[in-house]
Amino acid sequence: MRPMHLCSPYDEEVDESELLAALAPRLRQFTAVARTEHMTRAADAIAVPQPTLSRGIARLEHDLGVALFVRAGRAVRLTRAGRTLLRHTERAIAELDAAAREIVTDADAVRGRVALGFLHTFGAEAVPRLLREFRRTHPDVRFDLAQGGNDAILERLRAGEVDVCVTSPLPADPALVSAPMYEQELRLVVPADHPLAVHRDGLPLSAAAGAQFVGYRPGFGLRSLTESWCREAGFAPRMAFEGEDGETLRGLVGAGLGVALLAPSTHVTPGVVELTVTAPRTTRTVGLVWVADRPAGPAVRVFRDFLRRSGPALLAPPDTP
Template identity: 90%
Template sequence: MRPMHLRFSYDAEVDESDLLATLAPRLRQFTAVARTEHMTHAAEAIDVPQSTLSRGIARLEHDLGVALFVRTGRAMRLTRAGRTLLRHAERAVAELDAAAREIDADADAVRGRVALGFLHTFGAEAVPRLLREFRRTHPDVRFDLAQGGNDAILERLRAGEVDLCVTSPPPPDPGLVTAPMYEQELRLVVPAEHPLAVRRDGLPLAAAATAQFVGYRPGFGLRSLTEAWCREAGFVPRMAFEGEDGETLRGLVGAGLGVALLAPSAHRTPGTVELPVTAPRTARMVGLVWVADRPAGPAVRVFRDFLRRSGPALLAGR
């Protein structure tokens, strides 16, 4: 037999994928014999016939071109090449076992993982309410949370990085499924000292045509909606400041730097006033979105059903 080098030697016509195909199904057999140093005991440990195990080890040695064991009676002693293989094989088997456990957990509706994408505007209050309520009955489900603008989180959904998205406006994409959840009314937020602040009973959006606006960056759903509503009101908004976080935008309004169309907040930002808009109707549909033909694990399906059933009220804070 030819010697084993630092990396397993093999015939020229056998490539690395062939070597992996040879090693992978026999690693557990090899490690069982190496640990017990006895063919019969190893066969009992992994519940295979001794003849099958013996043939598997012989075939592995033949394919690798080295002796892995020295046989002394019924005992099996590792050769130097066998010790080298065992060191790597134990790590490989442990990794495969860990992967199997993780896959099993992810497939379990009680212990699985859900990757949820959502708009920044739902991060401070709405999504924590959702998760708190869901985990009352499913405390071991794990969550990967991804916040971003509408375009960004939908792209992550299409790429398979998230399982579900809570977003607005619903995307006109035939490859995605959207379940409408609730309609959210947007308010015009103005500085407390702004002339418009006295219009507590509401005002048409056209009244803010000459004001400077602060708003979300392009790519955020609320940015495109703001521009559409302003066009409907007969003007193009002058964006003095752009950002990605609603509370930051509210702070800019409170500092007197402009007005903004924002989702209502349970916590009033000092120096701001929220005004209802009477025309046009500034309301957006919030939807739950997932990929149409992508299989979903049990945990994802359970959480999706929960969102469709209880999400509208929880997102709206009712």
């Protein structure tokens, strides 16, 4: 396709890209004159000598081949061509202003601080993996980290101690915004010598009705989910041991002290077998939560956007052995 050309008053062919390069520096002068309709006031507004401004406008009209203003002394009035040009230059200036604000916001974001709350189950590998990737592009953002059970970190979020948290189950609180990220399967973890361990292809949760359980303390999301799933399977779990750390609970299972519903582990725990639960569906939604009407600083907004975009792949564990 042949490039478009504009003609000067002298019928000389001018390449469009060359014309744009010539026009760009003078559009700021044109906009100032168009807005004030006065050469002297426009010159004062953009801090250039009035003769320089007049020459710039004359050169712009020469390059375009049209009159942009009707002059009456130092006062001016836009022509039809001038009004058309102003409409486009104002849009362009608005876009440039928006770009400048975005750049400044990003610059502020790399120097900010984020208070992140998350469940204990994400502390050993998932959150470190997440922060490592985020700091590749935002190395100067600082973090305050808060671990805990679901109830505790949501309470800290409401109190303003945490900016954003990664948790499950997601709250049904209209004062909070919940953004689901991925579904996590929970498995029935049993001692290797337990009678249930032979069900390597999966089993219904009701098969564990007679077993002792180890699990999280009340106030942890997985505790409430475990009780809910067991009720759905027709029984109430008998909790022999309660704790706050998933790997400790897994170790208790390995010691033969009970069975547990736990997130899959990337580590091999001696004496432990993980079984798929075929019914009910033991999955939980992991997501991001923040306070709906609380203003967030640039660093928090950038990190929150990063979590929504990249969090599912980074938080979800890789294939377990």
